[in-house]
Amino acid sequence: MDNLESIAVRVEDGLDESLRTDNVWPLLRQIEQALQSLQESGSETVIDLGAMPFSAQDEQDLRERLGRGEVNATVEAFGPTLVQETAFAGVWLVEYLDAEQRRLTLHLQIARIPDLLITPADDLADSLASLRRANRDFSAAPTEDVQ
């Protein structure tokens, strides 16, 4: 067979992309309530977008509604995680990908800062010990004369 045109099947472009589930509006109201809770009581909210019917078009609509804010971070741990502040401070999109760039899940996090960006307390002791070891090695190393 020479090329794809010789196959008597026509692919309809853009079929799924145009589908909407009507879930964006209730979600925006949920985010509004969560943001109010964050402001009034400091209470954080995480919404798993993978747990509800949500089409590619819905996601695009949501991203357009929320816009982009000032902070954009990538966490490289067990594959990349993309952390994007939206135009509404305190509303974050956290996209978890595996090492092959496949999405594990997509969270909306309503918080002052997403947990994943905070240095884990358990790592501080390891970090301090590691830095002390590095400094000790550095001070013990012979210095080279600079010409």
Add this chain to the structure above:
Amino acid sequence: MTDNKTLAERLRERGVSRRGFMKFCAATASMMALPPLMIPRIAAALEQARRPSVIWLSFQECTGCTESLTRSHAPTIEGLIFDHISLDYHHTLQAAAGDAAEHAREAAMQENEGEYLLVVDGSIPLKDDGIYSTIAGITNLSMLEDVAAGAAAIISVGTCAAFGGIPHANPNPTGAVGVSEIITDKPIVNVPGCPPIPTVITGVLAHYLTFGRLPELDSLNRPMVFFGQTIHDRCYRRPFYERGQFADTFDDEGARKGWCLFKLGCKGPTTYNACATAKWNDSVSFPIQAGHGCIGCSEPNFWDKGAFYEPLSAGRWGTPAALGAAVVAGAAIGLGSAALARKRQAEASEEKDI
């Protein structure tokens, strides 16, 4: 064989950082269909989770369930969970064969008496003393009873092990049945599907690793977190159903526009499974997204419930002429069942949140 390393220690050995571990927990929560609020609890429990021994018995089956589980591309959450268990017997995957394989099973049973997990795929023939399927000269029935006696719990993977499946279909020449018709004194979780979704299989294993017990179950012993709602409840085509927009043939305007497949025989309204959200092939798609209705493969006797291409309402009301009324009534039933399913799932979440 089992060792004393925790899952967190194993991930550390693989160079997964604390942030990576928390990410693993977030993905695991999503995979188990648990709310994100549970992530810290999952992390605390998984830090201490030990490696359980698992004996996997395959009876009258096509190996599709094992294919489903092992076809995912590494490294995945499913892979990491699956790597963490000690799979001591699985005659398709293990290197040992013949007597050595059976000795491995016996050794695992002896070493982990009362603590190992038994996973079964395939149905068990009962007719003529079960002679229609044997392994190493032992009937499936005898091997199941022997291994189940020392198991902590049993996971029936696939519709064959859960409900008899295709071997059980009329006229059922081998007298095939599911595990729960034979074993009645052990906790049994049914993970039906032909095959089941890999993340659902590992989700049940992850739940056991995380909480040290099996998840909440529905009346058919299926985990509520995955089987608490119908395909229809979570289908992205549901709005078309509500608006009365249906595809009438597989190549009409409705089909091209992605309208509801109810009239083409979709069994989504009566089928409990997670396909619409977990999806297949690394979450690329699921049958309805590909343009074909659900065939209800996670329900008992799905093979004998009538044609896959007749609408559910045709079975209820009989003639295509009554279809219009059936669709309206079906919408009401769908909404009612959706409300009931949400209530059931909410109850399951409350029970878990202890």
